[in-house]
Amino acid sequence: MNNIKIISVKENPEFLDKAVEYLSTRWKISPNIYHDCIANSLITQSPLPRWYLMLKDTEIIGSYGLITNDFNSRHDLWPWFAALYIEKSERGKALGAQLLEHGRQEAAKLGFPTVYLVTDHVDYYEKYGWQYIADAYDVGGEATRVYEAPARIIETDRLNLRRLAKSDIPAFSKMISTTDFSQYLGSGAPILPGAASRWIAGFDSEWENGYGVFAVTEKSPINPADNIHDTLIGYCGIRTIPDGRVEILYAYDPAAWGKGYATEAGQAIISYAREHFKDITEIIAMAYPQNMGSIGVIKKLGFKSIGQEEHFGNMLDVFSLNI
Numbered sequence: 001m002n003n004i005k006i007i008s009v010k011e012n013p014e015f016l017d018k019a020v021e022y023l024s025t026r027w028k029i030s031p032n033i034y035h036d037c038i039a040n041s042l043i044t045q046s047p048l049p050r051w052y053l054m055l056k057d058t059e060i061i062g063s064y065g066l067i068t069n070d071f072n073s074r075h076d077l078w079p080w081f082a083a084l085y086i087e088k089s090e091r092g093k094a095l096g097a098q099l100l101e102h103g104r105q106e107a108a109k110l111g112f113p114t115v116y117l118v119t120d121h122v123d124y125y126e127k128y129g130w131q132y133i134a135d136a137y138d139v140g141g142e143a144t145r146v147y148e149a150p151a152r153i154i155e156t157d158r159l160n161l162r163r164l165a166k167s168d169i170p171a172f173s174k175m176i177s178t179t180d181f182s183q184y185l186g187s188g189a190p191i192l193p194g195a196a197s198r199w200i201a202g203f204d205s206e207w208e209n210g211y212g213v214f215a216v217t218e219k220s221p222i223n224p225a226d227n228i229h230d231t232l233i234g235y236c237g238i239r240t241i242p243d244g245r246v247e248i249l250y251a252y253d254p255a256a257w258g259k260g261y262a263t264e265a266g267q268a269i270i271s272y273a274r275e276h277f278k279d280i281t282e283i284i285a286m287a288y289p290q291n292m293g294s295i296g297v298i299k300k301l302g303f304k305s306i307g308q309e310e311h312f313g314n315m316l317d318v319f320s321l322n323i
Contacts, residue, residue, distance in 0.1 A: 004061075004095070006102050009051040013042050019051055022060050026085045037067075047110040048079055054086075054099060062086045064099050066107060072118050072136040074146060079107055081117040100128050108151035111207055113163035115151050118144045125149075154214065154268045161214040161236065161265060163207075164200045168215055171232040172196040180254040184291040187312045206239050211277060213237035213249065216265050218256070236265040238273055238283060246273075248285050248301075262297045270301060274323045283323060286316045 009019045019038055024031040041049045054062030063085050070080040081103045086095050107115040118136055119125065122145070126132075130147040138144050154161035164172070173196035175181060182191045203213040218231045234252030241247050248269060250262055273280050285303050287294040295317060303319035310316070 004054065004056050006052055006054050006099065008106075009038060009053060010042055015053060016042065018060060019053055019063070022053070023051075023063055023065075023083055023085075026063070027083060047112075050106065050110070051083075052099070052102065052106070054095065056090070061090045062095055062099055064103055066103060066110070066115070070118050071139050072144060072146070073138075074116070074134075074136045077116045077146070077148075079110070079112055079115055081107075081115050084117075097128055100125070100130075104149055104151050108163055111163075112151050113165045113204075114148050116146060116148050118146055120144060154272055156264050156268050158219055159261060159265055159268070160217045160219060161268060162217070164203055164213065164215045164235065166197075166200070168232055169196045169200060172200060175232070175234070175253045178254055181251060184288045184294065185251055187314070188288070203235070203237075211238050211273065213239060214265075214269075216250075216252070216261065218261075233261060234265075236262070236269055238269060238280075246280050246283050248283050250297075257293070262294075263300050266297060266301045270321070270323060281322060283321045285319045285321070286311060287319075288314065289317050 007015065009015050016035075016038060020031050020034045023029070023034045023038075037049060038051050041051060049065055049067040051065045052063065053060050063083055064081060065083045066079040067082050068078045068080070069075055070082040081100070084096060084099055086099070104115055117125065117130070118138075125147050128149075130149045132145055133148050134146045135143045136146045150162045150165060173193040176191045176196060176199065177193040179190065182188065185191070206212050213235050214237045215232055216234045216236050218233050220231075232253075233256040234250065236248075236250035238246050238248050248266065250266060252262055270283065273283065283303075284306075285298045285301075286309070287298060289295075289308075298319050301321065303321045306318050306320045308315045309318050
């Protein structure tokens with residue numbers, strides 16, 4: 001069976017020359033340009049650019065890059081998903097979709113909430129959750145279409161987990177303003193709808209080392225691959241708290257309670273931490289003693305009680321999970 005995988009050239013620098021040759025011949029661009037760009041991407045401390053190859057056994061059959069600008073006038077937007085290519089003999093096998101999804105995952109890992117691309121194609125990228133947002137102009141002054149998609153890291157059967165974005169503020173505001181939502185968060189005091197932008201900015205500032213708090217969205221019942229029209233139902237993630245421990249935290253719109261979403265997302269977060277962050281050996285969880293629903297979720301996730309601690313002026317039950 002053919003072994004298809006996607007590799008990062010930054011993490012596999014021995015592919016530098018092959019990547020340069022492949023990209024320059026497929027896109028008819030001077031190898032000097034690609035060599036200078038990719039070679040420097042191997043040593044830069046900046047998150048961009050990044051270049052990726054799709055391999056079939058040892059043969060290169062596809063490519064893409066995440067770059068700061070793809071020869072267009074929208075220098076206010078980045079990163080750009082660029083140089084998507086699949087060998088003609090390999091087309092029709094959904095390999096392009098794999099590269100698109102991989103790019104969204106990589107963008108999220110690099111800390112970007114959104115990824116962009118420019119194209120003249122219509123009705124292709126839409127199938128994979130990309131949304132046309134505007135026209136831009138290429139170096140020749142011709143108009144070209146700009147698409148965006150939320151960066152995505154984690155997917156479950158019913159949910160997508162991605163970085164929170166400013167576009168989530170209206171739905172987030174509505175969610176946090178309900179008494180049922182706020183009674184077991186922090187001090188338990190009511191949360192004003194206007195706090196949504198502050199919460200999202202706070203969660204965004206806490207992202208470090210590739211992890212943080214994710215938006216949890218329910219997949220579109222019409223097209224599960226469409227991550228633009230997902231419904232925001234809550235948040236879930238891990239973060240480092242002041243004493244250095246890593247905490248799992250979550251909260252959901254009361255309308256989404258009782259469906260198993262908290263357990264489903266929590267399991268995905270723990271698996272993600274276990275797979276990608278080997279230095280995390282323990283995760284803790286905290287809950288108000290009277291919040292039996294949340295304690296039930298925590299226990300389903302495998303956490304064990306380690307006592308009580310004072311947080312937010314209240315005594316909370318604390319649980320631990322070794323991963």
